[in-house]
């Protein structure tokens with residue numbers, strides 16, 4: 001089992017309905033099947049991460065397949081670069097959309113792989129665990145990941161932040177990390193409605209110490225939203241959409257939205273030598 005105690009870093013052992021370490025720090029399994037590995041004393045706010053409303057908006061939006069090309073591309077690269085990966089991790093997995101699609105894709109190439117999904121938002125993890133019972137989800141911080149050293153073969157990090165020391169620690173030598181961040185033109189049409197001079201997202205590569213930079217790909221397409229619900233969900237999950245006035249929102253809903261999608265996908269390989 002790859003979980004470690006978030007308080008003392010000792011391995012966690014699964015008991016009857018909880019995980020515990022040798023120091024008797026104990027973490028209960030929720031009835032939905034996930035485990036909360038975020039110690040109360042390390043919580044900065046009562047309910048960290050995306051709130052339930054944002055989570056539901058994103059779940060509904062993703063379910064409609066609007067970002068499926070991204071999921072497909074990530075999965076294709078994962079299978080291509082690390083077909084035999086057994087231990088898979090989705091860093092900042094949210095409600096599990098990309099996690100479960102990655103798991104399905106990897107099962108065809110790797111036998112008996114396991115996927116772990118981590119997010120700080122309890123409502124997102126609860127929803128993920130309820131829906132995808134064959135994956136392993138935990139509430140935890142991406143800055144202190146509750147996984148053993150050198151335990152992960154393949155990780156995806158879609159939009160989430162991370163800490164390079166933690167990535168170096170949990171990723172096995174030679175393992176693969178796929179990161180996704182907004183490309184220059186991402187959501188430009190929407191930003192034009194908000195800012196008088198919208199800035200492009202930065203172009204530069206994400207260079208991570210301790211990892212070799214293998215490849216960069218961009219995925220661009222035009223997203224055409226006409227249904228009120230879809231636009232509503234899109235606006236609710238977009239970080240800067242709260243800057244729109246109610247009137248602007250109504251206008252977008254009435255007129256529909258044609259928006260650029262521009263994802264930057266980068267592949268990093270953990271260096272073979274562990275002497276950092």
Ligand SMILES: [Zn+2]
Pocket residue numbers: 005006007008009010021022023024025
């Ligand atoms: Zn402990």
